[in-house]
Amino acid sequence: QKEVEQNSGPLSVPEGAIASLNCTYSDRGSQSFFWYRQYSGKSPELIMFIYSNGDKEDGRFTAQLNKASQYVSLLIRDSQPSDSATYLCAVMNSGYSTLTFGKGTMLLVSP
Amino acid sequence: SQTIHQWPATLVQPVGSPLSLECTVEGTSNPNLYWYRQAAGRGLQLLFYSVGIGQISSEVPQNLSASRPQDRQFILSSKKLLLSDSGFYLCAWSVGQNNEKLFFGSGTQLSVL
Numbered sequence: 001q002k003e004v005e006q007n008s009g010p011l012s013v014p015e016g017a018i019a020s021l022n023c024t025y026s027d028r029g030s031q032s033f034f035w036y037r038q039y040s041g042k043s044p045e046l047i048m049f050i051y052s053n054g055d056k057e058d059g060r061f062t063a064q065l066n067k068a069s070q071y072v073s074l075l076i077r078d079s080q081p082s083d084s085a086t087y088l089c090a091v092m093n094s095g096y097s098t099l100t101f102g103k104g105t106m107l108l109v110s111p
Numbered sequence: 112s113q114t115i116h117q118w119p120a121t122l123v124q125p126v127g128s129p130l131s132l133e134c135t136v137e138g139t140s141n142p143n144l145y146w147y148r149q150a151a152g153r154g155l156q157l158l159f160y161s162v163g164i165g166q167i168s169s170e171v172p173q174n175l176s177a178s179r180p181q182d183r184q185f186i187l188s189s190k191k192l193l194l195s196d197s198g199f200y201l202c203a204w205s206v207g208q209n210n211e212k213l214f215f216g217s218g219t220q221l222s223v224l
Contacts, residue, residue: 043215103154
């Protein structure tokens with residue numbers, strides 16, 4: 001069974017700090033990786049995707065991928081209270097059929 | 112631009128009653144469509160996906176069913192709801208070279224009492 005694991009949190013960081021969210025996956029053949037942000041009571045929103053090993057930056061967000069270690073992370077620089085949400089890691093299963101989601105990590109950014 | 116519509120936003124149903132949730136997509140043709148459920152403490156669970164009219168794949172055996180009567184319409188149904196069917200139901204469509212990027216509708220919060 002393909003699994004995506006995340007620490008449920010909450011991860012608490014002060015405003016302006018760097019938040020680091022981590023995710024591991026079991027399907028070694030996975031090629032595409034995604035981070036979704038979900039505010040309470042709302043639907044998930046795609047914020048980052050990464051396909052190759054290394055870092056990918058988009059504004060305050062950086063996604064990091066290490067396929068050898070089967071590890072994906074999301075860094076949020078200069079964290080803001082509006083970043084407080086649950087962050088879901090998702091992995092495209094080998095064979096390019098469907099996404100498997102982790103249960104999410106709750107991030108709390110305090111002013 | 113593409114948009115996805117899902118309704119109703121909230122629904123309270125008694126055990127044993129039927130269910131019908133509808134989702135429509137605008138601004139694209141022949142999209143891959145998905146139904147997910149998010150229950151407390153369980154994360155997002157893929158229920159059904161469809162690559163075309165009348166083509167439905169089921170990921171989890173349960174008392175739910177899905178249909179795709181038109182290209183951009185996806186319906187989730189049940190003949191008799193169970194307490195365990197409570198949850199946040201999300202319709203989604205996908206884009207990308209391998210249809211890997213999912214975009215979700217606003218969701219339906221279903222409470223079965």
